[in-house]
Amino acid sequence: MLKDPTLFKGKNILLTGGTGSFGHAFVRMTLEQHEPNKIIILSRDEMKQWEMAKLFQTDQRVRFFIGDVRDRERLYRAMNGVDYVVHAAASKIVPTAEYNPFECVKTNINGAMNVIDAAIDNGVQHVVALSTDKASSPVNLYGATKLASDKLFVAGNSYAGGDGTRFSVVRYGNVMGSRGSVIPFFMSIKNEGILPITDPRMTRFMITLDQGVELVWHAFEDMVGGEIYVKKIPSMKVTDIARVLAPNAETKVVGIRPGEKLHEQMVGAEDALHTYEYNDHYKILPSIHNWDTTSERIKDGRKVAEDFVYSSDNNPDWMTEDALASWIDANRGKIGAI
Template sequence: MLSNSTILITGGTGSFGHTFVPLTLKQYNPKKLIIFSRDEMKQWEMAKLYGDDPRVRFFIGDVRDRDRLYRAFDGVDYVVHAAATKIVPTAEYNPFECIKTNVNGAMNVIDAAIDKGVKGVVALSTDKASSPINLYGASKLASDKLFVAGNAYAGEHGTRFSVVRYGNVMGSRGSVIPFFMSIADQGELPITDARMTRFMISLEQGVELVWHAFGDMIGGEIYVKKIPSMKVTDIARVVAPEASHKFVGIRPGEKLHEQMIGTEDAPYTYEYDAHFKILPAINKWADDPARIKDGCKVEEGFSYTSANNSDWMDEHALIQWISNNNKKIGIF
């Protein structure tokens, strides 16, 4: 599907883009892969990684700018929507800006994709969109709803929209592992709560989930990969074995445990070998055999959180992952 196609990724100079681009070039050899983002310096630095590769193109633009998206999507087959305002406190203190990017930007992507004949769009979401308690999560829930409904909005145009949702990305810039590594020599690590847990997913696994969504989707599905959990205290112990822990309390808008599927979604959720799929509650799409495929409906009251997970990452596995990825941690 993605082979010999034109693919565009919004927010492509971020952590996800820096992994998606080289892996997709190697796996699918697309005709063209366009990195769409608003930071010219990040594009300049990223361009150095690909030299004169004719498949890689860069396009300055902002998802808030509908006209610019129309120009960028001309001739594009598939879009990965990764652009977002992601930092929880930033969204809380700049709510208007968060909405402009995460909600208005999603609407612009949907309109441009339909009108320009894009075949498929996969939007990146977050665990914080499930039962949100902060503006970032609420804005991404709104975005998810827009992309799901976009399949009906497309009408006869045929553009399909789906969403992938995952939690804490190991080693990404601003995440807990590089943060702990940066202050490990201070001898004390701040931890919000001793009970706190987080899902653990690599960027490579996130990319593979997007690939799977493109190949599997009929439209409107939310894909949730099965991934292990880990206690934050255990992460801290791996990163800085000699450091003490200072418990500082949960920050505003922060959850004790990550949640990717809430009990309210259980009636529409199906389980597969490596992932779950939340089907749309609208238009009876949740009963569509083409969307269900070989999935098994989860039990009533089911939820998927980092606390009730059956799969846990042990300290040895994290030590091995850090050793294999040490040079990349916190860069992107």
């Protein structure tokens, strides 16, 4: 929850890539709990916009704007009069990025530069960009492009000047129940009697969509510029997820896909020198301009150990099978729907 409940009151918010799982949750929660003037959804898929518009057809605060973050001029038009931007648009399917690297770069890197330029030139107050665990010590192209994107948004604060637009990043991993993720995938094939497991040692972070939205809200309220926010969330072994979803099914080890990691990592050892811990999150501060030493960014944070790594396999917090089963029962109708 926000310390200042009026943060979004009367404000205009633009959400790039807003027809995905995060966008649906962000719009619903922000409309319910805050009083924005309007939320603008920018995306390139008119069918997804049409389907989403039906869900919010009675709320005139929700607007839709066909466009692509690759299109700089369209972004300039979309950001006219906008106060806050949430940048969620990305090419994010790991195998697709491995086989179509040029397209991934155009969206994730060129698109990020376009968002930064358009936000600065339109006088946007704050921009929060969504990142991924794969940007930490990346081993695949998607992760590498998101690391580059993160660096661009951090440096955007220098680019904007002292009193200009502020940019920050939020980073999290596997979103529970989102379209294309492991839970709906296992649920869709569990009746076949065999679940494919890439590696029995594999672990994943577990975050809900609501938690992802709340982290973005927190970033808007807390940011000075250049911070990367990492939510503290539990981990779970993929084999345990399979057992909860299909206790009678067999498992078959099929091997790790191209570009896939055995464990998710949010904060690497190289970032530890600039990372601070808080009650429910970590914050990686930018090393440029000595911004990692400023009290206004550190606030009440505690410096982590020099060898600190926040990974899904060394996480002190683990989700139990009973907790996952309870979550599935409570959210069964929404899993994989968006």
